[in-house]
Amino acid sequence: MSPSQPVISCRNVWKLFGPRPESYLAGLDPAAGFDAIRADGYVPAVRDVSLDIARGEMLVIMGLSGSGKSTLVRCMSRLIEITGGEIDVDGRVIGALSERELIDLRRNKMGMVFQNFGLLPHRTVLDNVAFPLEMRGQDIHARRARALEVIELVGLAGREDYFPRELSGGQQQRVGIARSLAIEPDIWFLDEPFSALDPLIRREMQDEFLRLQAMLGKTIVFITHDFDEALRLADRIAIMKDGAVEQCDRPDRIVMNPATDYVAKFIEDVEKARVVHARALAQPVDGQTLTGAPVDGSKTISQLARLLVNDDRAILPVSGPDGRVIGAMDRQQALDVLLGAAQ
Amino acid sequence: MTVAATNASAPMRPQSRPRMAQFLFAAALCLAVAKLALPDGLVRPPDWLVWPFADWFNAVFSFIRDDLGLIHVTRAFADGLESVLDVTANLLYGKNRWPRLGPIPWSVIAITAAMIGYAINGWRLAAFAGLTFVWIAAMGQWQWAMETLSVIIVAAPVSVFLGLLLGTMGWKSARFRLVLNPLLNVAQSLPHFAYMIPVVVFIGVGAKAGAIVTIIFSVPPMIRMTMLGLQKVPSEVVEAGHMAGATRWQLLRHVRLPTARTELLVGVNQVIMQCLAMVVLASFIGMPGLGQKLLQLLQALKIGRSIEIGITIVLLAIMLDRCSKAWAVKQPVHLEKGTSWLMRHKLLVIWAALVAVFWALSLVFPILHEIGRRDALSLAAPLDAIMDWIIGTLDPVTQWLRWFLIVWVLIPLRDGMLWLPFSAVLVFLMAVGWAIGGKRSALVCLGYFGLIAMSGWWDRAMITVYTVTFAVFIATLIGFPLGIWGSRSKARAQAVLLVCDTLQTFPSFIYLIPVIMLFGVNDVAVVGAVVLFAAVPLVRYTIEGLRGVPEAQIEAADMSGATRRQTLWSVRLPLALPTIMVGVNQSVMFSLFMVIIAAFIGTQDLGQEMQRALSSSDVGKGLVLGLAVSFMGLMVDHLITVWANRRRRALGLS
Numbered sequence A: 001m002s003p004s005q006p007v008i009s010c011r012n013v014w015k016l017f018g019p020r021p022e023s024y025l026a027g028l029d030p031a032a033g034f035d036a037i038r039a040d041g042y043v044p045a046v047r048d049v050s051l052d053i054a055r056g057e058m059l060v061i062m063g064l065s066g067s068g069k070s071t072l073v074r075c076m077s078r079l080i081e082i083t084g085g086e087i088d089v090d091g092r093v094i095g096a097l098s099e100r101e102l103i104d105l106r107r108n109k110m111g112m113v114f115q116n117f118g119l120l121p122h123r124t125v126l127d128n129v130a131f132p133l134e135m136r137g138q139d140i141h142a143r144r145a146r147a148l149e150v151i152e153l154v155g156l157a158g159r160e161d162y163f164p165r166e167l168s169g170g171q172q173q174r175v176g177i178a179r180s181l182a183i184e185p186d187i188w189f190l191d192e193p194f195s196a197l198d199p200l201i202r203r204e205m206q207d208e209f210l211r212l213q214a215m216l217g218k219t220i221v222f223i224t225h226d227f228d229e230a231l232r233l234a235d236r237i238a239i240m241k242d243g244a245v246e247q248c249d250r251p252d253r254i255v256m257n258p259a260t261d262y263v264a265k266f267i268e269d270v271e272k273a274r275v276v277h278a279r280a281l282a283q284p285v286d287g288q289t290l291t292g293a294p295v296d297g298s299k300t301i302s303q304l305a306r307l308l309v310n311d312d313r314a315i316l317p318v319s320g321p322d323g324r325v326i327g328a329m330d331r332q333q334a335l336d337v338l339l340g341a342a343q
Numbered sequence B: 001m002t003v004a005a006t007n008a009s010a011p012m013r014p015q016s017r018p019r020m021a022q023f024l025f026a027a028a029l030c031l032a033v034a035k036l037a038l039p040d041g042l043v044r045p046p047d048w049l050v051w052p053f054a055d056w057f058n059a060v061f062s063f064i065r066d067d068l069g070l071i072h073v074t075r076a077f078a079d080g081l082e083s084v085l086d087v088t089a090n091l092l093y094g095k096n097r098w099p100r101l102g103p104i105p106w107s108v109i110a111i112t113a114a115m116i117g118y119a120i121n122g123w124r125l126a127a128f129a130g131l132t133f134v135w136i137a138a139m140g141q142w143q144w145a146m147e148t149l150s151v152i153i154v155a156a157p158v159s160v161f162l163g164l165l166l167g168t169m170g171w172k173s174a175r176f177r178l179v180l181n182p183l184l185n186v187a188q189s190l191p192h193f194a195y196m197i198p199v200v201v202f203i204g205v206g207a208k209a210g211a212i213v214t215i216i217f218s219v220p221p222m223i224r225m226t227m228l229g230l231q232k233v234p235s236e237v238v239e240a241g242h243m244a245g246a247t248r249w250q251l252l253r254h255v256r257l258p259t260a261r262t263e264l265l266v267g268v269n270q271v272i273m274q275c276l277a278m279v280v281l282a283s284f285i286g287m288p289g290l291g292q293k294l295l296q297l298l299q300a301l302k303i304g305r306s307i308e309i310g311i312t313i314v315l316l317a318i319m320l321d322r323c324s325k326a327w328a329v330k331q332p333v334h335l336e337k338g339t340s341w342l343m344r345h346k347l348l349v350i351w352a353a354l355v356a357v358f359w360a361l362s363l364v365f366p367i368l369h370e371i372g373r374r375d376a377l378s379l380a381a382p383l384d385a386i387m388d389w390i391i392g393t394l395d396p397v398t399q400w401l402r403w404f405l406i407v408w409v410l411i412p413l414r415d416g417m418l419w420l421p422f423s424a425v426l427v428f429l430m431a432v433g434w435a436i437g438g439k440r441s442a443l444v445c446l447g448y449f450g451l452i453a454m455s456g457w458w459d460r461a462m463i464t465v466y467t468v469t470f471a472v473f474i475a476t477l478i479g480f481p482l483g484i485w486g487s488r489s490k491a492r493a494q495a496v497l498l499v500c501d502t503l504q505t506f507p508s509f510i511y512l513i514p515v516i517m518l519f520g521v522n523d524v525a526v527v528g529a530v531v532l533f534a535a536v537p538l539v540r541y542t543i544e545g546l547r548g549v550p551e552a553q554i555e556a557a558d559m560s561g562a563t564r565r566q567t568l569w570s571v572r573l574p575l576a577l578p579t580i581m582v583g584v585n586q587s588v589m590f591s592l593f594m595v596i597i598a599a600f601i602g603t604q605d606l607g608q609e610m611q612r613a614l615s616s617s618d619v620g621k622g623l624v625l626g627l628a629v630s631f632m633g634l635m636v637d638h639l640i641t642v643w644a645n646r647r648r649r650a651l652g653l654s
């Protein structure tokens, strides 16, 4: 397994819900659209999705309700069998794993936070969090100690003995997060993990995840409805519509070059200046003469707003991470991003 | 005509259904009117139509029993069960068997019951449970009550275990479910006696047989609740289990079964109540205990003493029901951190202490150990006096009612029912089926009643049909207005529902006491018991249906200026009708059970034959009779379910 090999690789993955999906898919006209499939009585929850997720990457999946985000993630963890295509995890075809191998994979490599938490109602917070460890056969003292550690981490210390029913929605969600943290998985599926949290804790949790990812190199697939959250976290964003991935790219590229009308509409309300980095606007220098101090390419346009408004150069040099000039940015174009194009 | 109906294209369906039904109604009427001109073969099932099912059943049974040697298996199982029964019998009432520790003093058992009540639901249940046992001891019924309880204590857990096992298998395998579901339907509509006969053949009579018949009878609801509970586990919880890397067994043991807790405990509640109902009835196959005593006293018409026993059975029923229901809804609550061991196990410690204290006291004061015949209280004398007075006062009324009902209602109805040609009845039922659910339902009706005709018990079956029909009719006349009255206000509805709930926990046997008291041993008493028993679900579902009508609909009616009466008749009742019909369905089911049970006080229907089959241990006959009763119930169940579902859909309620 080479380091450049993707951790998860989906190739033409289909998931249809309906009476006899396999045979239907086999006879399906490749050009058939969402509505045609629906009209035949099938729900195409995932449609011909191809994606590679690299080690240590954080991929954020976005899309409207019912667009198939949760289903795609369930396919990746093989909680549901796919109808067509192939998914590789760590270089192994996940659909071909035996029950035993699958259990081992989940015990050692995967973790998941569920949209509706999926807590066991008859177990205390502590026992819920320790559950994956218990399934692995860890002894009671070790698993209690580990569970207490992660409970502390999500800010639920002191509530170990509560039952899920006795907690608020946000607290329950944090129990779900703690449970998936307990085994320190390499691959992490997070289905709207922060949806029920208040802004403060949400931010703390986001930081915690960024820290873990940077430190331990986790591969994370993250579903959210919140664009700000996506921007904060994502290496890449995949935008889904009716089961298909419309575009999967770096956030600023999506914002600058939406691949389809749908994506364009989807990001309509996003404040571009907060997404786009100066380096994304940098053009090759092409022998122009650049004057003055370069701007930092890793800053967003909104961070550079004051400078852009006050500076009077038409072309600004942009510097890379090492301080060398990597290109030139048209100030007018940057101002268009900041203020919206002139009508 | 049939061809036209099947080939009719979809838009024509709604029209062809009533037309076909009308045609069948007319045909039935013609058959009835032209009875004298009909050939004999259309009046009564001809010989070639009556198949010797009973002989076949008997052949199969004796093959299984003797040739396959199943009798050894059942005997071995029964012997195993008996040794467990001996233990509880020794502990509870001192039967001279291993471990020879008993009997436990009654005061200790009473305090234990109170502690269980407290742990489950607080002071009130504690007081109720404790006082129930005090009453039993004080009335000198300890021995009999413990004979009954010692069987329940063994039978209920075995039932629960078997139900869990079969229910899990049914949940797991669709193919198994395909076999299981129809079996459960029949099993749950089979009258109690039908279970007893095979048990008598395989096991014999006595406590052992009583326990086994109780187990068999009480398993079906547990199987159903297990399947339901496992199906209802939220998929995300199961997925969380998968992601934790749980194996199949771990998933079942740690995720699915615990999450289905509430349904499983509701199943346990039903098992316990079924056990109690059956254990009382098992007196017919020599099971000692409260049921046997009650049977003897009723047959001897000792009203006062049978009321005493009746009260005991009722108290036990309420106590068992409340405890198990409270357990089902009780949710775990966390303890504060740093609670000491003693505080965590506070109730256990207190219980142990109390047991020690009462045991010691009972050594000093024998009255706390056992209340002998001589010290026992009895309300029989005053009760008898009161009853005599009541009966005496009511006598003119009851006499007249009895005379009126027998001479003017029951006998003419019965004669009319028997007069009808069987072909007319079958065609009429098909017409009803067709009107309600089209061809399929018509065939279902024909199938069920055709089989009854083929069983050779047509006349007896018609007597059962007439008793049940008449009783349900009267029950509707009583239950329906009572339900409307009860649904007027929320508080009243709650109160009436509580009464209904409580009445429904009583073993059916209990309902015989008041009617025998008032009417003596005859047909009217049977009808009376059936009416009482069948009115309860009607009241209950009428109230639930009426209270369940969405508030918005009622407000809309109020806003359009409807009077209360108009709202009731044109808004509430139509919307509540599907639910009310579920009550009618249950009421028919209950009536069938009751008619068969009441047979021992003298009827001429299937029940009487069932009693005969029981006393001659005729498995085949008993099973045929039982199935005949079950088919009646299943037919009504089918019709009402189809109707109610269609109605609900039409009203947009489902």
Ligand SMILES: Nc1ncnc2c1ncn2[C@@H]1O[C@H](COP(=O)(O)OP(=O)(O)OP(=O)(O)O)[C@@H](O)[C@H]1O
Pocket: A017, A018, A043, A044, A045, A063, A064, A065, A066, A067, A068, A069, A070, A071, A072, A115
């Ligand atoms: N078990 C199932 N059977 C049939 N259809 C299903 C099933 N699960 C999901 N679907 C359908 O698949 C589609 C995608 O569902 P999915 O749960 O993946 O949406 P989602 O993008 O996660 O939406 P949300 O943001 O609301 O969580 C929906 O149309 C849904 O109705």
Ligand SMILES: [Mg+2]
Pocket: A069, A070, A071, A115, A191
């Ligand atoms: Mg989702």
